[in-house]
Amino acid sequence: MIESHMETQTQTHSQTRNALLERLSEPERRALFPSIELVEISPKEVVYAPRQALKYAYFPETCVMSKITVLEDGTEIEAATIGNEGMVGVPIILAAIDMPSKIVCQIGGTAWKVPAEELMQAMETNPEFSLVLKKYAQALFELLAQGTACNRLHTIEQRCARWLLSTHDRVEGDTFSLTHEFLATMLGVRRPGVSLVAKSLQDNGLVSYKHGRMTITNRHGLEGISCECYAAVRDNYGRLI
Amino acid sequence: MIESHMETQTQTHSQTRNALLERLSEPERRALFPSIELVEISPKEVVYAPRQALKYAYFPETCVMSKITVLEDGTEIEAATIGNEGMVGVPIILAAIDMPSKIVCQIGGTAWKVPAEELMQAMETNPEFSLVLKKYAQALFELLAQGTACNRLHTIEQRCARWLLSTHDRVEGDTFSLTHEFLATMLGVRRPGVSLVAKSLQDNGLVSYKHGRMTITNRHGLEGISCECYAAVRDNYGRLI
DNA sequence: CTTAGTTTGTTCGCTACCGAACAGACCGCA
DNA sequence: TGCGGTCTGTTCGGTAGCGAACAAACTAAG
Structure with a gap:
């Protein structure tokens, strides 16, 4: 269809x-x-x-x-x-x-x-395509290695910004469906923890959300809030693929 | 030589x-x-x-x-x-x-x-050896995925026990060189955090250590203290290799 | 045996985050 | 238009772990 x-x-x-x-x-x-x-x-x-x-x-x-x-x-x-x-x-x-x-x-x-x-x-x-897939596997491998550090050492706010950025990179437009509850599960934290951070991001004009719809309004600002892991993973992917 | x-x-x-x-x-x-x-x-x-x-x-x-x-x-x-x-x-x-x-x-x-x-x-x-290496890569891949969860959700004590067990599996004998400082870095925590846990493990007879030498005295006990990640990773490796 | 360097024990106040709970706001549907 | 479910705001007390600091114990090298 x-x-x-x-x-x-x-x-x-x-x-x-x-x-x-x-x-x-x-x-x-x-x-x-x-x-x-x-x-x-x-x-x-x-x-x-x-x-x-x-x-x-x-x-x-x-x-x-x-x-x-x-x-x-x-x-x-x-x-x-x-x-x-x-x-x-x-x-x-x-x-x-x-x-x-x-x-x-x-x-x-x-x-x-x-x-x-x-x-x-x-x-x-x-062989060329095989090479591409292997390099992607390697990118994912190092992404996970970065994630172990990130999950241990970075704050909810940093990781929240990282998540929003990397999702934004992958969707069309600036708005997508996302609840605090869901994001909290992804990040391995409580929902109120995400709500608190989300509100602060919204108050600072970086995002805007309402009842399950999230809009990125200031990517550059989010990049400033995010931990280095966002850029590290993106750059490593770029080097490989 | x-x-x-x-x-x-x-x-x-x-x-x-x-x-x-x-x-x-x-x-x-x-x-x-x-x-x-x-x-x-x-x-x-x-x-x-x-x-x-x-x-x-x-x-x-x-x-x-x-x-x-x-x-x-x-x-x-x-x-x-x-x-x-x-x-x-x-x-x-x-x-x-x-x-x-x-x-x-x-x-x-x-x-x-x-x-x-x-x-x-x-x-x-x-091809046979190639297969073995691929499967090991897969095991490592899932180990990292488990690690992201572990680092976020498990206590110092659990992760400490996990680390000791997986190191014990890889060395000869029950004693190896290890300082609290070093283990703290590996786990991404403060050194006193490890010292506290280590003392408790020693008091309970699970390990014994002195000035940079660690001895595992009760593996079974450590397995009880450790998070599920130790067994999960070991079992996944076993299934693959 | 002494000394210097390393390793471990322990304390302080502090912060980020937890678990639980409840109230209010929004949204789609009857 | 109202109702029920979903989503978000906010609060509470509690805790694991932080950063810093210092003291004590051990060990190796002279």
């Missing part, structure tokens, strides 16, 4: 709006991924539950997903944000059939869905 | 005491890694500074290394522990020429040193 809709609007998928897929020409994409499919993913949708078989990789276009660590008591906390700059399913290229993490959709939107076998086959047949 | 010493003691290196290298037969190892070398690494030695060219991979035998995230203000904090179960240099197999993290030796000992080119070549020529 979405597929045919897009067909008429774009040049028969010559644009994927995903940084990794864009490294392939349209004929290469068609050849490597005969079963590729554009799907719509809804907010809160669980794309992969822990230990669920990794049958597909997803290359986000306009959606944003999160890699979530789930603890025994059910507590969830975000480990990584994945959007149009990357892919869900790095473990597939590392020969895993499943993973302990959970993948949840943060911000609804579209993503390209590719069967795991086709992805693995593509790694074999196309 | 170490090389010739070992030659006389072991069956000409038929035993590597590294879980990953052990997946190769001795002839395979000789063929794949003509330049492999057993080296001694000293405590506190910086094996890789941030952004230093990744010329060698290291497969620890008796040493224990740490992947460290370095922040702009110079603060350091451990992201992962690497010992005889794994390797230093996963980014090499992900086509990186360097990385933002730092690699430091925690506990001195021996490691097998392999030129990056030989490792990359081995990935090409030996």
